[in-house]
Amino acid sequence: MSNFYLSDPLVLNELKLQDDDFRIYQHCCRQFNVKTFTVFIRLVDIAGQFQLSIEQVQHSLARMTKVRVGGEPLIKIRDNGKFLVFDMPRHKVFIKSIGFQRFNSNKGWKHLRDHLSNKEVKIKYLYPKLDQYELLDLLLELPEDQFQNIKEKDLQYPWVLRNAKNFRKNN
Numbered sequence: 001m002s003n004f005y006l007s008d009p010l011v012l013n014e015l016k017l018q019d020d021d022f023r024i025y026q027h028c029c030r031q032f033n034v035k036t037f038t039v040f041i042r043l044v045d046i047a048g049q050f051q052l053s054i055e056q057v058q059h060s061l062a063r064m065t066k067v068r069v070g071g072e073p074l075i076k077i078r079d080n081g082k083f084l085v086f087d088m089p090r091h092k093v094f095i096k097s098i099g100f101q102r103f104n105s106n107k108g109w110k111h112l113r114d115h116l117s118n119k120e121v122k123i124k125y126l127y128p129k130l131d132q133y134e135l136l137d138l139l140l141e142l143p144e145d146q147f148q149n150i151k152e153k154d155l156q157y158p159w160v161l162r163n164a165k166n167f168r169k170n171n
Contacts, residue, residue, distance in 0.1 A: 008094040010069050017067070023050055025074060036100045041086040061086075086119045113128055125156040132157040139164035 008030060017025065027046055032039045046057045072090040076113030079085075091164040097132075127135055135157055139147065147168070152158035 007092065010094075011074070011090065015067065015069065017140045018060075018063075020050065020052065020056065023065055024057065024060050025064060028075065028086070028090060029087060030093070032095070033105060034095055034100050036093070037092055039086055039088050039091075043084075047048060109132065126150065126154045129158060132160050135160045136164055140167060 003077055007026075011025070024046055026106060027049065028039055028041055031041055035081055043054055043057050043061075046052070047054050050057075052060075052135065059077055061077060065077055067074045069090045070093065074088065074090050076085070076087040076089055077084055095108070099111040127138060130138060135155065139150070142150075147164070152161050155161055
């Protein structure tokens with residue numbers, strides 16, 4: 001889960017960020033701690049990971065301070081005298097909206113687990129044990145009335161039905 005991070009759909013779908021800005025924003029989201037609602041950003045780490053200069057990273061972060069989603073900037077930068085302090089107000093709003101609370105992230109993880117559970121899809125195909133060549137042979141030998149009742153979604157290999165229709169039409 002080291003590469004797991006939560007992404008705001010408004011940022012992903014609606015904003016047109018430059019490629020470097022988007023990659024840096026994703027890196028910052030990965031560094032966001034959902035328990036303490038803090039972010040740990042080191043410019044040197046970002047520059048090294050993406051093979052950028054420190055100046056390029058600084059310009060990218062400066063551009064993201066001007067981008068607002070729902071009234072909140074993507075990133076806030078504050079000078080603390082000895083070092084820069086970064087904050088992600090929009091990401092905090094998004095994290096709170098899906099149920100995470102500061103120092104109590106259990107509710108948020110339960111909410112995510114309910115929405116992201118892996119549900120096995122079980123589809124019953126006609127002729128499931130046949131490979132595509134055996135299926136083509138079978139479809140070509142079927143009577144016309146049975147052949148017309150078969151739909152592409154009923155078969156594991158839908159292109160075989162299209163090929164069989166073309167073959168029957170040409171012969």
